[in-house]
Amino acid sequence: MQGNATDGYVITEDFVTAMLEEFRQQRTIHKRFAFEIVRQAHSLFRSLASLVDVTIPEDKHFTVCGDIHGQFYDLLNIWKLNGLPSADNPYLFNGDFVDRGSFSCEVIFALLAFKLLYPEHMHLTRGNHESKSMNKVYGFDGEVKAKYNGTMVDCFRELFCALPLAYCLNGRVLVLHGGLFSQDGVTLDDIRRTNRFREPPEDGVMCDALWADPSPLPGRTPSKRGVGLSFGADVTRSFLDANGLDLLVRSHEVKEEGYEVEHDGRLITVFSAPNYCDQMGNKGAFVRFNGNDMVPHFTTFSAVPHPDVKPMAYANAFLMGM
Template sequence: MGSIIGAMGCSSSVADRRSENVIRAAILIQKWYRFTMARLEMRRRYSLSIFQSIEYADEQDQLQLSNFFTFMLDHCTHPDSVSQIFTSPSAPQVVDEDLCLKEFEKKIDVPDSYYGPRLSFPLTVEDANALLHAFRNEQLLHARYVLQLLSETRRVLKEMPNITHLSTSYSKEITVCGDLHGNLDDLLLIFYKNGLPSEQNRYVFNGDFVDRGKNSMEILIILFAFLLIYPNDLHLNRGNHEDYIMNLRYGFTKEVSKKYKDHWKQILCLLRDVFSWLPLATIIDSKVLILHGGISDTTDLDFLNALERNKLKSLMRPPKSVRNRQDQMKKRIPTTKPSKHIANQHVAGKTQHISSSGFTEPPGSNLPPDPALKEWKQVITIFSASNYYEEGSNRGAYIKLNPELTPRFVQYQVSKFTRRRNLRERVGTIESSALKSLREKIYAHRSELISAFAQYDINGTGRISVNDWAAAMESVLQLELPWRMLRSQLAQINPDGEVDFMSCFYDLKMGQPIKEAQPALAETLCRYRKDLEIIFNIIDKDHSGLISLEEFSQTWRLFTSHLGIDIEDDSIDKLVLSIDYNKDGHIDFNEFLEAFHVVHRLEKKATS
């Protein structure tokens, strides 16, 4: 019996050891998994920080060039008057806006071959459903119906105040949506999850319906259609992208001209007027303020309420009265950086405020403070475009507000392609794209960065400490990024732990056709590429995609003069000739963009 008992004890101890090993292995796997997931999340977050910081910096650059854009627009664009949208050698002007529906029918035929929705006014829910069905199947609404819809939308918007007041007593909940940026799938998913707009299902869409995505026009048509059907239950605030100058830069103008080749001018001109009539803010139960881009202690609701909003065609060229008051306040009050693209909460007082990203300085900011806005209980930023920077980069969200005004967040992500890749692959794509954008920013400020590095490199060794390198990067780029964390992705380090600061530029160069251009000119081209795209579109009045060499040369001279950049005339001439890559005497849009392309040599080697 003793031997048997001993054997049983030995078997038990072996089983115990096996069990302990299994537990240890499970704990190790769990730790490894948590560590891996934490690292992936860290990479995803700093990639988003890069995108957000660069986007904000670009917006600031554009604001700094607003005077130049105003000058360009005053000399290069067609008249503002919407009554001239039908002006042609053979067509009379349409002055009476009440006649627009009939005039559109007279002037624009809808052929029998058109199989899309045929709208009649006033619109019905069946019309809205037909639009949703058509857009799901990638159909276009005919230009006549687009123009009629925009004309009717303008008529309704003109009757609305600058600030809309809503009450939850008329419905159980109100849904607040943020930026959509042309992502139709996000809007369709919101309607699928939350239901279509109706008297019982009220919505507030807080601006930035257009630009960047490929279906801005469809989003506008859907929202405007529901606005006409439920004018008391669907509400639209204006965002900073409901602005024809922003549309030149971020894609909406190009989208409209591509989709409506024969009538894009009329559509864009009418849209410019429609955008100017969009309300500026919404207040729910006198307690929740919803507006695009955020607030400061200088926001003045009385000023917003009294503003002649239709005169604010673009934030880049506000009316003189607004410019004067903003200039006066800028001397006394600094501007703060708004929060970006995340649904978050910050405790700060007594009243709720919901914003979505966009307006760096909304109409009415930098003005004497309204006492009602001095204290805030909760500030929420909501962003409704998922996959905004890259596929899988972020979720979208909307807010449900009940009668107690308690916010409930609903998150989602359109996942047509996301499920085909695992998390590591998705984060890798986001990170790679973010770092590419950051390296382009670094190249654009190459000279300034080298000077900043040199201030820390007293002995001229070409090496500085990681702390000094991070300080120099931030002092020049001012992106508020975790530079020490990013160092391994951007610069090489020697065995002594010092940064070889010139290695920031080892994997970057300007591509053809201007790699031999004056160095200062090449950097300037890269830095102001997006602004130059606006200028290109302003010069290209008929949006044919072509401008003459002389037009481009004259504009570039104006641009460099405005920036105070000393560029030799022969260098500009060489630049213009080199951009005309096919030597046809014109610069097309592809040639224009290729001229400002930064080549990432190391990335190309890795993918070849």
Template sequence: MELETSQFEPGKLPREFVLAAMDHFKDQKLIHKRYVARLLLSCRKYYESISSLTEINIPTDPPEHDPTTEPRVTVCGDTHGQYYDVLNIFEMNGHPSATNPYLFNGDFVDRGSFSVEVILTYLLWKLHDPACIYLSRGNHETKNMNKIYGFEGEVKTKYDDQIFELFLEVFSYLPLAAVIGKSVFVAHGGISTNEKVMLDDIRKIKRGIEPPETSLMSDLLWSDPQPFPGKSPSKRGVGFAFGPDITEHFLERNGLSLLVRSHEVKEDGYLIEHGGKTITIFSAPNYCDTMGNKGAFIHFDKTLKPNFTQFTSVPHPDVKPMAYSAGMGGLFGL
């Protein structure tokens, strides 16, 4: 299917092309470099133009593929290059559309060895219809992580250095957090331990850069919850862990009801903490082919109450996780 350059613009990419590309990827084939370059250039321009904080509304109509369900937004956590598990999510929950929107909460790449296919699929849907899929940056949408955990090697094997640099530019402009229905705050790592941070501070974060070691951006990408009050240095060596009191104060002063974050593998695919105020969602089942965990995603309808769906891993071609990595690294540290 041949496309014109003008079709690689938000809202103009044909759905048929996206579906054909997904089938191509499923068969371990790539789309041409010229299409990837156009896609990445267009996405960089698009993301550069929008806020660091995405506002997402619950659709007014039910998903077209399942009109008996309530209108909803689907939130997924880390998918980490597990393309065949992403296909399974779409099989279970329907393809992205304006009436079936998804929010993927960072860490699309690294670890799994089909990261190129995962992120290209998400970006193709984004150009098809910006209202059908939302992406927030994770700590693995960064140059340092990509160098260690496989994405750089994978892109340079499947394409080249130029395409990898374009990916980094797109990553640097991705939004850093989202609010669903003016009530549910979603960020990859979590929240800042600074008790004065407001949503406007997040909106004003300068993007187009790699995350500074200590910054509000790094807090959103790297932080983790802890069960006891207050803050502690992160076990990851970057940022802080935040207690239930910090979560409650952040939600109260910003008029929010719930924090959803990802960033950590969970045996059941999700974990509810902080008296029900913090949810971790993780969508890469049998993480790195070794963990045996379930994956999960969350539906939010107009009630804004979380509704969880769990799933197990599906078979994938015989390419091991971390096949393109510069160094194995620890499975759990970052």
């Protein structure tokens, strides 16, 4: 990082490269830099709408990744396969960056640093695990306290409450973490107007965007998760048609091949944490769009080795047993 007395620190490409190498070697960055990354990223996300419109030029491409869940070494592998984020290689990471995997600090700092380096070309959606209640149970709080300190936990709480809920690509593809809504008639403007600067509520547009899942059954049915809902192909079709959209891309669920196309080809689930929690045996995937046609192209990949730190190493066993 480069710094001066008036502007604080400026993230540089050299700093990010060095930081990734420190993380790969299982070292942390200095707390001063860590706090600065979170502070600057929070300020940047606060300035965005709850639904962000992204334009992909006709001669450019754009990559969407699903859940990473603290699997830092698999994140590095995505960037090895598909290139690091840059002005010519933009990315959207669709929520659930942290929890379960025990390298969540490394994942979130890497993503935030690239956001600061390329603010127009690196995009992050909030997932249901970017929340206080999930972080307390599934490991992120414990990991942040172990690697940094308790104050940093509070800083991440505020940061997560500033993350956008959805992105619309070229006015044709909507990307959000969970799924569609418990009521008919929700518009893109309704998502734009949603107050996201809070912990996720138990119902409404924000809750559904973070928690809902597609279902093979028509209509709306209760969710197996106990929060959000399951929605059928008819709900997907009616929402997309009413909002002039072609496709919904979401994440939130493990898929054996890393992705699944459902609802008559109009809904894609993409999940980017291969061999989830070191035990599921699934592949990871990412989706790439070209601006000229916005047709999805899938790349699947397998897990890579990581240091011998088990998933959930920092989880709260007491809370999990409740």
